Amino acid sequence: xxxxxxxxxxxxxxxxxxxxxxxxxxxxxxxxxxxxxxxxxxxxxxxxxxxxxxxxxxxxxxxxxxxxxxxxxxxxxxxxxxxxxx
Amino acid sequence: xxxxxxxxxxxxxxxxxxxxxxxxxxxxxxxxxxxxxxxxxxxxxxxxxxxxxxxxxxxxxxxxxxxxxxxxxxxxxxxxxxxxxxxxxxxxxxxxxxxxxxxxxxxxxxxxxxxxxxxxxxxxxxxxxxxxxxxxxxxxxxxxxxxxxxxxxxxxxxxxxxxxxxxxxxxxxxxxxxxxxxxxxxxxxxxxxxxxxxxxxxxxxxxxxxxxxxxxxxxxxxxxxxxxxxxxxxxxxxxxxxxxxxxxxxxxxxxxxxxxxxxxxxxxxxxxxxxxxxxxxxxxxxxxxxxxxxxxxxxxxxxxxxxxxxxxxxxxxxxxxxxxxxxxxxxxxxxxxxxxxxxxxxxxxxxxxxxxxxxxxxxxxxxxxxxxxxxxxxxxxxxxxxxxxxxxxxxxxxxxxxxxxxxxxxxxxxxxxxxxxxxxxxxxxxxxxxxxxxxxxxxxxxxxxxxxxxxxxxxxxxxxxxxxxxxxxxxxxxxxxxxxxxxxxxxxxxxxxxxxxxxxxxxxxxxxxxxxxxxxxxxxxxxxxxxxx
Numbered sequence: 001x002x003x004x005x006x007x008x009x010x011x012x013x014x015x016x017x018x019x020x021x022x023x024x025x026x027x028x029x030x031x032x033x034x035x036x037x038x039x040x041x042x043x044x045x046x047x048x049x050x051x052x053x054x055x056x057x058x059x060x061x062x063x064x065x066x067x068x069x070x071x072x073x074x075x076x077x078x079x080x081x082x083x084x085x086x
Numbered sequence: 087x088x089x090x091x092x093x094x095x096x097x098x099x100x101x102x103x104x105x106x107x108x109x110x111x112x113x114x115x116x117x118x119x120x121x122x123x124x125x126x127x128x129x130x131x132x133x134x135x136x137x138x139x140x141x142x143x144x145x146x147x148x149x150x151x152x153x154x155x156x157x158x159x160x161x162x163x164x165x166x167x168x169x170x171x172x173x174x175x176x177x178x179x180x181x182x183x184x185x186x187x188x189x190x191x192x193x194x195x196x197x198x199x200x201x202x203x204x205x206x207x208x209x210x211x212x213x214x215x216x217x218x219x220x221x222x223x224x225x226x227x228x229x230x231x232x233x234x235x236x237x238x239x240x241x242x243x244x245x246x247x248x249x250x251x252x253x254x255x256x257x258x259x260x261x262x263x264x265x266x267x268x269x270x271x272x273x274x275x276x277x278x279x280x281x282x283x284x285x286x287x288x289x290x291x292x293x294x295x296x297x298x299x300x301x302x303x304x305x306x307x308x309x310x311x312x313x314x315x316x317x318x319x320x321x322x323x324x325x326x327x328x329x330x331x332x333x334x335x336x337x338x339x340x341x342x343x344x345x346x347x348x349x350x351x352x353x354x355x356x357x358x359x360x361x362x363x364x365x366x367x368x369x370x371x372x373x374x375x376x377x378x379x380x381x382x383x384x385x386x387x388x389x390x391x392x393x394x395x396x397x398x399x400x401x402x403x404x405x406x407x408x409x410x411x412x413x414x415x416x417x418x419x420x421x422x423x424x425x426x427x428x429x430x431x432x433x434x435x436x437x438x439x440x441x442x443x444x445x446x447x448x449x450x451x452x453x454x455x456x457x458x459x460x461x462x463x464x465x466x467x468x469x470x471x472x473x474x475x476x477x478x479x480x481x482x483x484x485x486x487x488x489x490x491x492x493x494x495x496x497x498x499x500x501x502x503x504x505x506x507x508x509x510x511x512x513x514x515x516x517x518x519x520x521x522x523x524x525x526x527x528x529x530x531x532x533x534x535x536x537x538x539x540x541x542x543x544x545x546x547x548x549x550x551x552x553x554x555x556x557x558x559x560x561x562x563x564x565x566x567x568x569x570x571x572x573x574x575x576x577x578x579x580x581x582x583x584x585x586x587x588x589x590x591x592x593x594x595x596x597x598x599x600x601x602x603x604x605x606x607x608x609x610x611x612x613x614x615x616x617x618x619x
Binding site: 009012013016017018019021022023024025027030031032033035036039040042043044046047049050051053054058059061062063065066067068 | 397
């Protein structure tokens with residue numbers, strides 16, 4: 001399922017270039033230019049895609065990694081002066 | 087005067103929110119800069135979305151739709167719906183995890199550690215601050231132009247403007263005479279934002295963003311409803327455009343490659359320092375889920391009305407908008423004959439603008455305090471209170487500089503925003519390499535950043551010095567594509583080539599950021615019994 005999600009990302013990327021409606025001035029529902037209507041729908045499709053990504057492709061172990069160790073916000077990792085190595 | 091009262095009440099509510107937030111402030115720099123990593127999913131969504139929606143999304147998009155038609159939605163809004171969430175998913179969650187594990191409070195802190203380089207931090211600091219300044223300008227100018235548009239004629243004696251001389255030699259009254267001047271709106275807006283972020287830091291910004299996001303989303307929908315009603319309904323409004331300016335209803339003004347190459351611009355969220363700061367405030371990785379899913383829908387809710395207002399404005403006779411930046415304000419002022427509603431809608435626009443300014447102010451202060459002061463002098467050298475005041479002082483300096491620039495020159499909001507975003511977008515090879523490529527080196531990172539700066543400066547100068555035909559204000563394309571494509575490519579290629587030719591990071595650093603040889607989160611949730619659900 002994870003692969004399917006990422007394939008869907010690529011497909012949606014390609015569908016963004018809707019050259020078939022490029023010069024079309026048709027008004028959907030009487031007021032929405034068809035090029036604008038498609039891209040509004042595209043936004044909804046993107047949300048659906050990300051819902052699927054959250055469900056099937058969520059990066060695992062992130063919480064466990066973040067919670068491991070005892071990093072305190074009062075002791076950030078790079079707060080002390082270091083030798084300039086650049 | 088009702089308009090000003092409504093705006094005053096809105097600003098007063100923000101100040102009150104700031105005062106209330108003071109009681110929640112724990113007094114530590116961690117609480118000030120990252121809200122003690124306590125922000126839940128709803129407020130994270132509101133803060134992140136409110137931060138990414140700026141004067142550019144409202145004032146700029148309306149003006150650009152007025153000038154160039156519906157293609158603007160596809161250029162920015164629908165690309166952003168895909169790409170922003172992609173970045174939150176691939177970059178935001180990981181940076182949050184590193185931030186929580188290792189205590190980072192800024193991007194520079196993370197990059198210094200990842201690439202074992204102080205020098206990279208010193209190079210990045212002025213670049214990031216330098217790119218944030220145009221972003222601040224977008225907000226300050228957008229606020230000024232909007233208020234100017236809706237208050238035209240209100241104070242003819244206090245703020246008169248000289249008449250305009252027509253080509254025939256005749257004099258015409260200035261359409262904005264009597265409006266609140268840009269310098270006054272800028273001063274008030276900056277002052278209010280400074281107040282509540284000084285008190286509450288990033289939590290104050292998050293609370294304000296939540297309030298502001300609800301305001302501008304709701305009022306944006308009200309605006310398009312009221313304006314379309316005054317135009318005889320959305321069907322009549324669009325039919326009028328079909329008669330008067332049919333080209334605005336399609337994308338004849340846009341080249342195909344131009345449209346495609348705009349996908350690089352929303353990559354910029356991967357390197358916005360103020361967005362990075364909001365990511366660090368998340369209570370958990372799960373808090374990102376709502377943001378990832380809802381972000382494209384929220385963008386549509388805000389952008390679609392603005393694009394419609396912009397194209398409908400092209401068929402409104404005698405609009406007399408002095409420039410695209412003023413279209414939204416003029417449409418509200420001319421068509422919505424209710425000072426109360428004009429005031430509310432204007433407050434909505436200001437909400438969108440200020441919800442970005444506050445995050446940017448906080449992040450500038452955070453960067454100065456953590457990446458310059460604490461890093462150079464040592465964390466223990468100054469107390470938390472001293473560090474906070476130093477950060478605030480730096481913010482005032484930057485805001486003052488931005489305010490003064492906004493008075494001297496008022497570049498077109500949309501164009502300025504795009505160059506700013508292009509700079510951040512072209513830095514994303516750095517963050518992707520940091521998160522996903524073990525072989526990325528310190529030299530590769532530094533070279534990549536310097537190459538980005540060099541190419542950006544050259545192409546920015548090329549665009550600014552070019553003579554554009556009247557009405558053609560687009561960025562000077564290269565081979566039909568956005569300049570950001572080439573800046574990004576230069577940065578990415580430099581990162582790869584220089585990294586491969588230089589010494590890899592130490593084994594300790596690799597293990598720190600790629601435990602077990604894998605990128606953090608490489609194992610999918612459904613493959614791990616210990617995965618969060």
